């Protein structure tokens with residue numbers, strides 16, 4: 039009873055807190071005086087020569103070393119505005135300055151599409167730089183990182199702020215130079231991979247990054263929420279996890295319902311007893327569930343997952359003999375992503391492809407862990423309000439909504455709801471044909487690659503040529519999207535392909551005439567082929583139209599047979615009969631079910647995020663401890679002192695042969711080798727624990743508690759073990775004037791390393807769900823056997 043009351047109070051408290059902390063539109067009254075002061079100062083700044091402007095920014099640095107006070111903010115904005123006017127021929131709007139100031143207060147700002155976030159972000163980054171801080175502007179891809187850095191360079195230069203960018207092709211030297219700049223642009227993945235690669239340096243001169251200070255995250259909702267769980271991984275070459283072609287062949291013959299079943303949300307599949315028997319027979323009458331065949335069981339599970347849950351052209355495409363994952367939150371190829379090794383190999387076997395190299399995970403960090411390293415985090419996006427709660431829960435970040443420079447006049451029509459997908463698509467195509475005749479540009483948002491191709495085909499049949507945007511590279515995508523506002527353009531796009539690119543009415547190279555012609559037709563018309571699993575994604579798509587007060591329109595064509603509804607509101611039904619064409623006219627019940635399905639989907643994703651974070655938080659914490667120790671070893675003589683104390687006789691003997699510098703280097707190499715290897719083993723251990731945690735949970739232990747207990751217990755001994763192993767190596771390895779030969783001592787560092795992002799780990803996405811599945815499958819197997 040007391041527990042119930044406590045739970046009730048906690049719920050009330052958190053609801054109350056949420057209400058208090060609801061993101062609100064910034065109070066412009068608060069900024070009225072500041073904006074007036076900026077304008078007053080701007081008139082004076084406009085009279086300065088370029089050199090004097092840069093000098094004034096330098097003076098501001100002197101005063102801002104301990105932070106920007108109100109006067110400092112005014113000066114920064116006045117100088118920044120003038121620098122943008124001269125460098126870009128764009129005078130930042132008041133709302134951009136307000137956005138920049140909110141970023142400088144450490145907020146995630148919501149600014150609509152086309153409101154000029156890139157420039158607002160650059161002014162904020164310069165504001166941090168004049169305070170002596172170093173800023174990483176995190177973009178969603180290489181293309182945008184480079185584009186934004188180059189685009190904003192004139193502004194930074196006039197303000198005397200150095201700027202650089204990193205991309206996948208950058209050499210270590212280029213990276214080092216970029217990170218030495220006060221402001222560095224880079225894709226989140228690239229910045230994360232640099233953190234991981236720096237983890238392997240045995241000489242501090244090889245490090246490329248400087249300590250993390252300020253992260254300014256572009257498309258903050260995608261990065262901090264949608265992709266937060268994505269682990270960035272660095273692997274080294276060792277043995278390879280090959281997909282078993284024999285198992286793949288057997289699994290290919292299995293039928294759903296008979297041999298295996300899937301859970302409702304399509305996140306897992308398991309063999310029925312009949313399926314288990316078929317597999318066991320085909321593998322030579324083995325008992326798949328006996329301890330002797332655990333490798334085979336793992337291979338069967340991975341193959342079944344690849345066969346039953348991962349769909350070609352939805353989850354991945356096959357191109358050039360390789361499996362390319364499709365990033366579900368952006369609906370485009372995720373070049374650097376792969377699944378956990380067993381699954382990747384299983385999909386390759388399913389598609390009968392040559393297996394790609396796999397390896398031992400040397401280190402990994404989640405996007406959330408990466409962002410968590412920074413002292414200060416701020417960000418910008420067109421859609422932050424809907425994730426305000428998550429930003430607060432996971433990052434302690436607050437959202438500020440910046441009103442648009444010009445009010446949005448886009449017309450968002452009510453949903454058009456149909457009974458079946460076929461009839462919905464027929465109506466959608468008819469609507470496109472009709473609108474296209476007027477010359478109005480249309481952007482069609484689809485759920486996945488397969489759907490985008492299907493719609494494009496239907497359009498061709500109906501005599502409308504369209505451009506499909508789904509699996510091109512970022513630069514090409516940007517160029518295509520930029521032209522989506524041209525007269526009579528029809529662009530079919532998967533989710534947010536080409537995000538970050540402005541869609542100008544009249545086309546990228548159009549003049550004012552072209553703009554006005556398209557505006558007169560009603561502006562860009564966005565048509566969605568259904569609702570996305572989150573209202574935020576819907577809004578992102580809609581937001582592509584109606585920029586800077588332009589006219590525009592949007593509509594969603596939905597059906598009660600859409601995957602979202604089938605998966606998350608299977609009980610959905612309409613309150614009326616459909617018209618002849620399958621449309622439910624003004625049916626509130628159908629509409630409510632669709633909204634309900636979206637809310638459930640949002641809830642499921644939040645739960646998964648919360649659950650994964652409960653697991654990864656501890657790992658990230660352990661990682662921080664190991665890294666802090668590693669950093670001491672790398673930069674000081676800690677290893678030498680520790681080994682001298684541990685093996686005084688050997689140390690004395692070596693000190694007679696080697697100079698101090700070499701001996702310190704030897705000690706460092708030995709300790710770093712063992713530390714890195716031990717950490718890699720620890721990660722493998724944790725991954726094993728997570729994969730089997732649901733089995734342990736059957737023994738009535740709470741999975742997360744059990745995981746913590748195992749992880750903490752194992753971690754406790756790591757540094758001691760590294761000390762012991764290092765001592766042994768010091769005693770036994772050959773150490774001469776040239777240093778230590780680790781290889782002859784059997785201690786090989788990985789010869790090649792590579793980095794990738796793990797798309798989604800289906801094996802450990804949600805311990806509770808996994809537990810239920812295992813229970814269900816065990817029940818089934820048992821029932822089948824008895």
Ligand SMILES: Nc1ncnc2c1ncn2[C@@H]1O[C@H](COP(=O)(O)OP(=O)(O)OP(=O)(O)O)[C@@H](O)[C@H]1O
Nearest residue numbers: 128129130131151152153154155156157538539540
């Ligand atoms: N102060 C300004 N004056 C004139 N044009 C501007 C100004 N600020 C930005 N722009 C222009 O507005 C367009 C949109 O800018 P930007 O791409 O930064 O918008 P955004 O908010 O990032 O949009 P998205 O959500 O699509 O990423 C660009 O073409 C840019 O050159």
